[in-house]
Amino acid sequence: MRVFLCVALCLAMVVCAACTPKNQPSFDPVYGPQTAPPLLEWYGDGNCTGACEGDPFDVCAEERKKLEKKLRKEFKKKFAARKAAEPKVKFENLLIIGQKEYVYFDQLKMKLPARIDTGATTSSIDATDLQQYERDGEDWLRFTITDPASGKAVVLERPLKRTVRIKQHEGDGQRRYVVELQVQLGSQKCTTEFSLTDRSDFKMPVLIGRSLLHGRAVVDVTREYITSPLNDSNEKQ
Numbered sequence: 001m002r003v004f005l006c007v008a009l010c011l012a013m014v015v016c017a018a019c020t021p022k023n024q025p026s027f028d029p030v031y032g033p034q035t036a037p038p039l040l041e042w043y044g045d046g047n048c049t050g051a052c053e054g055d056p057f058d059v060c061a062e063e064r065k066k067l068e069k070k071l072r073k074e075f076k077k078k079f080a081a082r083k084a085a086e087p088k089v090k091f092e093n094l095l096i097i098g099q100k101e102y103v104y105f106d107q108l109k110m111k112l113p114a115r116i117d118t119g120a121t122t123s124s125i126d127a128t129d130l131q132q133y134e135r136d137g138e139d140w141l142r143f144t145i146t147d148p149a150s151g152k153a154v155v156l157e158r159p160l161k162r163t164v165r166i167k168q169h170e171g172d173g174q175r176r177y178v179v180e181l182q183v184q185l186g187s188q189k190c191t192t193e194f195s196l197t198d199r200s201d202f203k204m205p206v207l208i209g210r211s212l213l214h215g216r217a218v219v220d221v222t223r224e225y226i227t228s229p230l231n232d233s234n235e236k237q
Helices: 002-019 039-044 061-085 233-234
Strands: 026-028 032-034 097-099 100-105 110-116 123-126 129-136 139-148 153-159 162-166 176-187 188-197 204-208 218-222
Touching: 026 110, 100 204, 123 139, 123 176, 153 176, 162 188
Parallel strands: 097 218, 110 204, 123 188
Antiparallel strands: 026 032, 100 110, 100 176, 123 204, 129 139, 139 153, 162 176, 176 188
C-alpha cells in the first residue's frame, strides 16, 4: 500500500511540473503581464527586452522614462505641425451675424428668414414635391421652394450631389437629398450644399450650418437680423 501511494505521489508531481508554464512573465499593475515596458517594445529603442538582468521594470526604469519623454516630444512636434498647416482665419475679416438672418437665393429670386445653427454641419431648406430623375446619365432633382410670407412657389431643378442620413431623437434617422444652391448672407455670396427636407413644422424655412459659416462669419447669439443689405431696416431706406 505504501508503494502504491509513493508511485501515485510521484506521478502527480510529474503531471504538475508538465502543466506549469515556463518563463512566466512578470506582472505590472499598469500594463499587465509583460516581459518589457510596452513603450520600449513599440518603439524598438534601447536594450530592455531580454537584455536586462533581474526585473526589467526596475533595471530599465530610467531608460523607460527617457523614451516616454522622447515620444511625448515627438507627439507635440507633430501636433504643432498639423496646427500650423491649418488655414488661418482672421477674426477681423469675418462677418458678424445674429442667430436669425435673412438669406437671398438668386436662383429663386427669393429672400427667406434663416436660423443660424453652429451645431449643424450642412445647411437645409424647406422643400416639397421632390422628384428624382436622370439627365445625361446623372441624377437630378426637381423640387418646390415656397416663400411662407408671400406664398410664392418656385420649381427648381438641380443636380443631386449626394444623400445624407440625419440623426433624429426618435427613429432610425432620415435620408435627405443634398443639392448646391447660390446663397447670399449679408455681404457674403457663395455656392454651398443644402439638404432638402420638409420644414413646415419649423418657424424658419432655412437653417444655416457650419459648412456655409466656416471662414465667412461668426455668430452673436444676442442679436438678430443685423446683416446688410438684407436686414429690414436697410431695405426701407
